[in-house]
Amino acid sequence: MGDDATPAETDAGDRVGEVLRLPAFAFFWSATTIRAFGSSVSGVAVQVLIVTVLQATPAEISILSALSVVPYVFLGLIVGALMDRRRRQRTLVITSVGTAVVLASVVVLLLSGALGFWSLALVILVLGVLALFSDSASQPLLPRIVPRDSLVMANARLGQSSTVAATAGPALGGALLTLLGAPLLFAVDATLTAMAAVLQSRIRIEESKPAPRAAGRHVGHDIAEGVRYTYRHRTLRPLALSVHTWFLGNSIVATLFGVFVLRELHLPAWAYGVALAFGAVGGFLGALTATRIGALLGTGRAIFVGRALVILPWLVLAVVPLDAHSGLVVLLALVSTVQFVYALAMGIEDANDTGYRQTVAPDALQGRLNSTIRTVNRVVFLFGALLAGLLATLLGYRVTLGIAAVIFAIAALIVVVSPLRDARHTDTPDRQ
Known part of the structure; x- marks a missing residue:
């Protein structure tokens, strides 16, 4: 630097x-x-x-x-x-x-x-x-x-x-x-x-004109270059792998949360709406503080904070012995807190995650880097949504939400054991 x-x-x-x-x-x-x-x-x-x-x-x-x-x-x-x-x-x-x-x-x-x-x-x-x-x-x-x-x-x-x-x-x-x-x-x-x-x-704005393709190259070569860049880069590889893992966990909780709250806990629809509103507040506060957290801790550690924080609400929901008889106030407080912390974590990590990608990758590879990560994320999400239904049927909602918490923990672990941990948004763009 x-x-x-x-x-x-x-x-x-x-x-x-x-x-x-x-x-x-x-x-x-x-x-x-x-x-x-x-x-x-x-x-x-x-x-x-x-x-x-x-x-x-x-x-x-x-x-x-x-x-x-x-x-x-x-x-x-x-x-x-x-x-x-x-x-x-x-x-x-x-x-x-x-x-x-x-x-x-x-x-x-x-x-x-x-x-x-x-x-x-x-x-x-x-x-x-x-x-x-x-x-x-x-x-x-x-x-x-x-x-x-x-x-x-x-x-x-x-x-x-x-x-x-x-x-x-x-x-x-x-x-x-x-x-x-x-x-x-x-x-x-x-x-x-x-x-x-x-x-x-x-x-x-001024947009740079790409260099002409070499003879014999086509769009397939461009795609392959983008994939290689993403998964060979020293810090973008663990970032991509962590994001994909996070999407697997997120696909499970996004698929099951509403069903679990409305069907298992028997919360009324208005209470479910209140919980989602708390999530919106958490997401706003997370985005509001993301820049300061990234500046204070460094981008890599800010991403880790977001990845680690998201484990807690789903782990709590999986292990706390509450059911439909626990009382409306208690259940509403629980699910509202779950949504608040969940969205807060996403608000913190998303701005730092996306900003780091945009900072490190050269302009000529920005489109392919983001499309590579986004496409794999969508495939993972579709797989996870199907997996969520199967796991919930076989193991129940709480165990499945606990599995999602473990998956989120793996996503955080990828950050902390890799060079991404020390990454900062002032890192120089390169073509590693």
């Missing part, structure tokens, strides 16, 4: 406002926040349409759920490679415009009475493809928008706004759905997405 690395890092927690004063990041953050709110609002309408209007069967609901993930599994590596050879800012604008058009088509389908299972399935699939391109462009673009020593701060700001959107969006969506109806709700989301496209078009 250079002589000025320490001041930059120790002052990081006090410079969050400075990131939002950068015009390019202000446009990027505003567009991302608007899209997050729009998606959270219209997501309520999608769920209502699936259950009440289409009267979808469990098998059809599973198909619709899988369609949003399928593009990441089958196209993730290809799109990631393309994003290292295309203008990412232009891609963001095009995907926002495309998303607005698709959302507007839902309004037409609803008003004409033509919305059915297969037409909604096509909409969800197309939106999934557009989201894949948008995600694959946005993460590699951020290092071109803010200085590298501000990437953790920038990701923390994005995490804060996304948490607020995930909290307020569904509640607002439910109210608007009642007042306006589904067609107008989708029209609102389409309008917000179009506004995001305008903001994204105003981002003024």
Whole structure:
């Protein structure tokens, strides 16, 4: 590290406002926040349409759920490679415009009475493809928008706004759905997405032009280079392996938590909602403190804190001998604390994790690095969701949640026994 690395890092927690004063990041953050709110609002309408209007069967609901993930599994590596050879800012604008058009088509389908299972399935699939391109462009673009020593701060700001959107969006969506109806709700989301496209078009940055491919090389070679870089890098390899392991544990708890709380503990739906609200508060506080924790401990240790902290709530839920007869107040306090600590841990590690990736990888490999990790994460999550159902059937909910806690512990262990432990976001980009 250079002589000025320490001041930059120790002052990081006090410079969050400075990131939002950068015009390019202000446009990027505003567009991302608007899209997050729009998606959270219209997501309520999608769920209502699936259950009440289409009267979808469990098998059809599973198909619709899988369609949003399928593009990441089958196209993730290809799109990631393309994003290292295309203008990412232009891609963001095009995907926002495309998303607005698709959302507007839902309004037409609803008003004409033509919305059915297969037409909604096509909409969800197309939106999934557009989201894949948008995600694959946005993460590699951020290092071109803010200085590298501000990437953790920038990701923390994005995490804060996304948490607020995930909290307020569904509640607002439910109210608007009642007042306006589904067609107008989708029209609102389409309008917000179009506004995001305008903001994204105003981002003024220079994007480096990739070197032409050598003779005989094609996109497959680009993908292989990205995979090799990710899993051969001294610190990015353990980071990727830790993230994949974390996703396995997360897929289990995300699949089972709601069922366990509502079915095993017999908490009412309103109490479940309160617990999720505590999770939103924890996620916001985690994102709010992520920059300062990273500056104080170093990025690697901040990631470890997040990975280690997430073990506790699921271990407690697995071993504390509470059941439906333990009393509403006690159970609500328990599950609310579980969600609070769980989201707090994610808020701390996510900004440091993503910021470190963006700091260390060279611009020419940003798209492939992120798509490699993201694609494997999606595959792991699908496997984990299926595994969760099998384990819960064979072993019960508590034992399965305990297994998830052990998996989270392995993810933390990977960090602490590897060079990632001493990583800092001031590390120099390289091509290890």
